[in-house]
Each structure stands twice: as structure tokens, then as C-alpha cells.
Amino acid sequence: MRFSIVGCGALGTILGAHLLGAGHEVNVRVRGMRLKQIETNGLCVNGLRQFSGLGCGSLTINMPVKEDILVYAVKTYHFEQAFSDVGSSNPLAVFSLANGVEKTRLLKNRYSESSVLGCMANFSGELGSDGVANFTRNVAVYIGGSSVHVRSIVETINSAGINTISSDKIETEEWSKFVGWVALLVTSVIARADTGATLANPYLAQIAATIIYESSLIALKQGVTLIDRAPFPVATISSVSLADATRAVTKIGEDFIREAPGHRMSAVQDLAFGRELEVEETLGFLCKEAVSFGLDCPCLQMSYNIVSGVNHIQKSLKN
Template sequence: MKVVVLGAGALGSIIAGHLARAGEDVTLIARGDRARYLEENGITVTGLAEFNTPCAVASDPSILTEADVLIVAVKTHDTEAAIASLDHLKIPSVMSVQNGVVADAKLSKVFGEANTVGASASFSGEVLADGAVRFTVNAGFYIGELPDGTSERVQGIAAMLERSGILSKAVSNIRTVQWSKFVTWVGGMPVAVLSRLATYKFCSDPDSALICARLVKETAALADAAGIPLQDSPPMPIMEIISGTEQEAVGKIGELGARLESEAPDHRWSTLQDLERGRYLEVEETLGYVVAEAAKEGIPVPTVETCYRLINGINRIQQSQRRP
């Protein structure tokens, strides 16, 4: 399969690097200094995997003439502009590893519903100052047909990724997987950004863990209103958090913190990494989506809304202070 990975941040680099190392035909679309670095040095991955590999890099998407699979790994607020640069291609399988639950609709609009595949990435990393990528969590890359079901194509893509070293699986309930991951993500991102702590640290503290629990419960109520069943989404045991008392939820999140301290002490939320680098934060398409949809359904989400407005303010102020 000819694979194009759109976006050379942590996830895009991890995916493209693993596929390139495995001998797959992969092109990574990157921009500016990042593209030049990758062309000169290849992709270096550290952490859960240790390797350096050359990889085809394209800074001008218009030069691409064909692809079998497109994996979108840009930030959510860059989606429309990024995929528009590839609308000249007929790509039979397009998927997103972005945060949130709105990407599939955007991809379908450009590439067609039949060509859009559901995906959810429960793996993570961080681009380091030297240009390498630290691979911190490898919990799963899930792929499925929309709105549900599997097929030969998703099984083939999952098998290709699995062979490369990224834990991958074709699933028949991709909407559940996507929403469960989103609930987990909303449960941690705001606390990571507002505390600026490594993930295990804020999970281990009872007060910050309580905020995580409330964020999970409120977002899960929105999924329930949409008729989407949830399931545990590694690493967070969201089903026990949702069904238990707040005190029980804090205990479960504390257990997660202890496990992360042992297994992934370097894990930091990607949005926290963006904040520290002065980048635009993924707020509107994620927390903003929860607030807007909850208002339509009449579902109270006070913790999500408070975090949304705080982080939106931080985002706006930080961007206004950037040099032109």
C-alpha cells in the first residue's frame, strides 16, 4: 500500500517512522524547518522504540499523484486547510488520528463517505528539542468502518500498522472506541494544561484527580445522550469512573497515576506540549464541541465549561502576544 501521512508532529512522525522502518511505501507531509530536518536527518524515534530511518518527505502536497491510504495527523484547527491541499487525489481509504470526534465528517466532505475510515489513536509521543520523537505510550491504533463494522481494507491497514510495531486492531465498534477515547482525553487535557504537570503527577493528586473524574462524567453524559455506548479506553478506566462515586473515581485515577509513574513517567499531554511551545491549542474543536452540544441537549457540564473558558482565555492571550 502507498501511504501518505499528513502532519509531522509526534503522532505523524511515529506512524511514518515505523512504516518506513518496516519497508512500507510511505510519504510524510511536513512543512518548513521540520521538513528540512527530516529530509536531512530522517526520522529518529526514542523511548518505547529506538531507531532512525530515512523516509520520503513532501513539503508540497500538490506533487503527490496517488495514495492508497491517507492518515491525517495535523492539529484539529488545521484540518480544513491541510486536507484541501490533497483534494486533487482520489484516495480510497482516509482516516484521522486527531483528537475529538468531528474529524470524520470533515474528511467525508472532501474525500467522500465511502472513502472515510474511522480511527482512534491510543498512542502518544513528543517531538524533542533535537528533532527526535520520544514514543511514550503504545496502547493501540484502532480502525473500523463507519458507522460500524469491519472489512478487508481496515483489517489490511491494521495488519500493516501492527507489523510495523504500532499496536493496531480492526474493530467493529469504532464510534464507541472514538468516543471512549474522547471522554478519556477530555478527562485529562484540561488538568494537564492548567496544572502544567506530567500526566502521572496530576492523576496521583486527589484534588486534580477529582477534576478529572468530573470531566469524564460530564462528557460521558453527552455520549449517552447521543446513544453511543462507551467502554474503557486505555489507560483510563472510564467505566468505573462513570459508574462509581467521586471518591471511588479519585481512587481509580490515583491507581492510574501510580501505574503511569512506573510505566510512562515522561508522558505529558500533547496540548500541554503545544502550550509550552506557544502554539495554538485544540480547544474549540474539543472542549468547545462538548460545551456547544451539551447546551443543545440541555446537559449540564459545569466543569468542562469552566475549563473550556479558562483554556480558551489562555489560548487567546498567548496568541495575541506572539510576535507577527
């Protein structure tokens, strides 16, 4: 089974290094500085597991995508560019590690619907300026479907060391992750601090709890009933009182402080490096949905303005 991975930020690098380490063929599609780093050093990972160089598999760089498992490990706002770079291809399966619930719809516009798999990637890392990805959390990658084909992909990635599970309710998984992710995005952009310190703070925890509640209303209108998944039990958080929901979020923060000290959301890393944040495809999407369903979601609307505002100021400071 050959994997083509588009983009080698933290997640693409961690996935590719594990697959190479397990002896698979990996073709990375990369550009710019990252291309030079990978040509020189291969895919390097430290943290939960260590990989340096090439593993025992075969690494190719920027080869055409053939009948591969094609993985988009770029942010959704880079999809158009990435589609154009990859060019025409006929992958066996294609899925994306990106955040949000819009990515699968975008993939289905580009590839045959039967080849597109839903995916909810709940693992984390941070790419250092030296090109080494620090692997910090290995919770689970959920891939949609229950066919032999899907189970074989899942088994391959899981055996390589990234916890991976097939799911026949992938939309529920995606939404349940997404809602917690948005809450963490907003509070992290406000605090610009570690995940633990951010969520353990009762004022910011209350904002996170409110975002989860408002998002759950939108999910419900979409026909999705949220479920509890680590690290955010969003079904519980959105169904209890605001005070209890806030306490539940502060507890998650305390867990992060203990179990993943120093964990920072990728958005905080992006802000520190002057990189663009994913706003339109995440908070922008939720706000549009809220308006179209006639839902009053003041916390989400203000959150959209906060993250967009910080994003634009950041970009203008960089230029």
C-alpha cells in the same frame, strides 16, 4: 501499500518511521522547519523503538497523494489548511490520528464517505526541537470497520510495530478515548505538569472524574455507551460515586508515574512552545452538545473557559 501522511509532528513521525522500517512506501506532506529536518535526517524516533534515517522502505516528501492510504496527522484546526495543501486526490482510504470525535465528520465532508475510516489513536510521543520524536506509549490504534480492506491496513500498521486493531464499534472507541483525553487536557493545562503528577493529585483527579461523568451524559445522548479502555476506564469512572471515581483517577496517575515517568500531554508541550491548543473541536464541541441537549455540565463549561483563556493568553504573549 503506499501511505501518505499529512503532518509530521510526534505521531506522524512515529507512524511514518515504523512503516518505513517495515519496508513500505511513505510519502510525507510537510512544511516549514519540519520539511528541512526531514529532507536532512529522514524520520527519526527514539524511546520505545529507535529509527534513524530512512529505514528500508522508500520515503518521499510532498509528492502528490495518489491511490494511497491517506493519514491526517495534524490537529483538527489545521484540517482546512491541510485539505487545501493536499489538493484533489482519490485515496484508497483516509483516516485521522487527531483527538476528538469531530475529525471523522470533517473528513466525510471532504472525501467519499466509503473511503473515510474512523480512528482512535492511543499512542503518544513528543517531538523534540531536533526533530527526533520520543515514542512514549504504544497502547493501540483502533481503525473502524471489519472489511478485508480495513483488516489489511490494520495488519500492515500492526506488523510495522504500532499496535493496531480493527473495530466495528469505532464511535464507541473514539468517544471512550475522547472523554478521558478531555479530562487529561483540562487537568494538564491547569497543572502544567507531568501526566502522572497531575492525575495522582486528588484535587485534580476529582476535576478529571467530574469531566468524565459530565461527558458520559453527552455521549449517552449521542447514543454512545462508553467502554473501559486504557488508560481511562471511563465507563467505570462515570458510573461510580465521585469519591470512588476520584480514587480511580489517582490510581491511573500512580500508574503513569511508575510506567511512563515524564509523560506529558501534548497540550502541555504545546503550551510550553506557545502553540495553539485544540479547544473548539474538543471542549467547545462538548459544551455545544451539552447546551443542545439541555444538559447541565458546569465543570465542562468552566473547563472550556480555562483552556480557551490559557490558550488566548499564551497566543497573545507569543505575539
